[in-house]
Amino acid sequence: MKIRKPKNIFIQGAIAPSFIADSIQHHSSKTQIGGHSIFLGQVRSDEIDGKQVAAIEYTAYEEMAQEKMHEIREAVIEKYSLTCMHVHHSLGKVNAGEICFFVFTSSPHRKAATEACNEMVERVKAELPIWGKELFEDESYQWKVNQ
Amino acid sequence: MSVTVLFFGPLVDVTGIRTLILQQVTDTDSLRQQLHARYPTLINAQYLLAVDKQITKENTALKDNETVALLPPYAGG
Numbered sequence: 001m002k003i004r005k006p007k008n009i010f011i012q013g014a015i016a017p018s019f020i021a022d023s024i025q026h027h028s029s030k031t032q033i034g035g036h037s038i039f040l041g042q043v044r045s046d047e048i049d050g051k052q053v054a055a056i057e058y059t060a061y062e063e064m065a066q067e068k069m070h071e072i073r074e075a076v077i078e079k080y081s082l083t084c085m086h087v088h089h090s091l092g093k094v095n096a097g098e099i100c101f102f103v104f105t106s107s108p109h110r111k112a113a114t115e116a117c118n119e120m121v122e123r124v125k126a127e128l129p130i131w132g133k134e135l136f137e138d139e140s141y142q143w144k145v146n147q
Numbered sequence: 148m149s150v151t152v153l154f155f156g157p158l159v160d161v162t163g164i165r166t167l168i169l170q171q172v173t174d175t176d177s178l179r180q181q182l183h184a185r186y187p188t189l190i191n192a193q194y195l196l197a198v199d200k201q202i203t204k205e206n207t208a209l210k211d212n213e214t215v216a217l218l219p220p221y222a223g224g
Contacts, residue, residue: 061197089223128224129155129223131156131223143219145220
């Protein structure tokens, strides 16, 4: 089994659309890939008690999150025989409308990529020690709770 | 013997700090007791403990220089 080094999943601030485009470009040499599945999490402007969420500020127990992510990556890559998988999550402030979470799975055939991507999204939400402060337009905030 | 305690998410609002060094704490039950005495709002707060990045739900003995993190419910992804 291939031994992969733990990857850094965190990016300061929003994930730029160009980063996503570049990731796609970087895979064009891996010609055994037939399908990619991509999930993008975007900061939504929820209305809470008459106030709009303007941004989310993310913090994490980074060391623990990187280790946990490595465990989950290895398990999911093996389970679905993926050619490749990339996961990135923002730290710091991300404005409403910007991308804060990026999962990108690739496999020879589409079903593995789609199912792996879905599983990764759920596992990241459930298992990574990441927290978010929802910042309102008036500079007050509340802590995000995952549904 | 000392242990580093890390606070995350809403718990930083409760304690006002991100890191604390505790002396004379030999297991996670006594760590909780000390923290609850210092920060009574923690008593009703929801969190899991991770000792050296491993979540532990039962009383766990602590070694010198270990790190214990208080992890409120996750909100990433």
